[in-house]
Amino acid sequence: AQTVTQSQPEMSVQEAETVTLSCTYDTSESNYYLFWYKQPPSRQMILVIRQEAYKQQNATENRFSVNFQKAAKSFSLKISDSQLGDTAMYFCAFYRAFGNEKLTFGTGTRLTIIP
Amino acid sequence: NAGVTQTPKFRVLKTGQSMTLLCAQDMNHEYMYWYRQDPGMGLRLIHYSVGEGTTAKGEVPDGYNVSRLKKQNFLLGLESAAPSQTSVYFCASSGTGELFFGEGSRLTVL
Numbered sequence: 001a002q003t004v005t006q007s008q009p010e011m012s013v014q015e016a017e018t019v020t021l022s023c024t025y026d027t028s029e030s031n032y033y034l035f036w037y038k039q040p041p042s043r044q045m046i047l048v049i050r051q052e053a054y055k056q057q058n059a060t061e062n063r064f065s066v067n068f069q070k071a072a073k074s075f076s077l078k079i080s081d082s083q084l085g086d087t088a089m090y091f092c093a094f095y096r097a098f099g100n101e102k103l104t105f106g107t108g109t110r111l112t113i114i115p
Numbered sequence: 116n117a118g119v120t121q122t123p124k125f126r127v128l129k130t131g132q133s134m135t136l137l138c139a140q141d142m143n144h145e146y147m148y149w150y151r152q153d154p155g156m157g158l159r160l161i162h163y164s165v166g167e168g169t170t171a172k173g174e175v176p177d178g179y180n181v182s183r184l185k186k187q188n189f190l191l192g193l194e195s196a197a198p199s200q201t202s203v204y205f206c207a208s209s210g211t212g213e214l215f216f217g218e219g220s221r222l223t224v225l
Contacts, residue, residue, distance in 0.1 A: 006157075009155070033212050033213075035213075035214075043203065043218065043219045044216070044218055044219075045205065045207075045214075045216035047213060047214075050212075050213060091157060091158065095212060095214075097212065101146055101165070101209065101212075102146075102148060102160055102163055102173065103148070103158075103160075103207070103209075103214050104160070105150075105157040105158040105159075106157055107155060107156060107157040108157050
């Protein structure tokens with residue numbers, strides 16, 4: 001079974017600074033996806049960024065980028081120029097690509113952007 | 116576009132009562148899921164379905180039942196609600212490796 005670990009329950013950073021959220025996972029699979037989801041106070045789950053395991057290039061989406069280290073099974077999220085709207089819970093998630101597809105979540109990191 | 120819709124959004128039950136949460140998706144996705152979210156525990160998979168007429172157990176299936184009679188609908192039932200089932204429930208669907216979530220349903224069992 002896959003496991004996802006987020007070791008930072010809470011983080012805070014000043015507005016406009018850069019912050020990195022950590023995620024490690026454990027799997028014996030070779031084909032999988034990794035995701036970061038954002039959950040603001042509205043409770044909606046919003047996809048931030050997605051990484052396919054077979055791609056060596058790190059995914060980026062505007063101010064959000066990942067550092068994907070497949071051998072180390074590490075998948076951290078970097079938020080640059082942080083904004084007040086980035087305040088939310090962030091969940092790292094693992095998705096097995098073929099057969100028995102389901103998303104396994106970490107326990108989340110509560111990020112607060114300080115004005 | 117509706118995406119994934121959950122009903123009801125809020126519900127209060129007494130211990131022992133039964134209820135059904137309905138999830139509907141309009142994206143023609145094969146896979147559908149029910150998760151529960153509890154503080155400090157992230158989202159945990161209750162049951163899921165890989166197609167119409169199929170269901171499978173997830174990580175925390177006890178006390179819940181599901182049905183997928185139509186491709187677009189995935190129902191989550193609580194036959195005899197317990198206080199431990201107080202939680203926020205999320206439905207999701209997937210077609211190509213990305214999950215789309217509903218807005219969540221907050222259930223309180225007194």
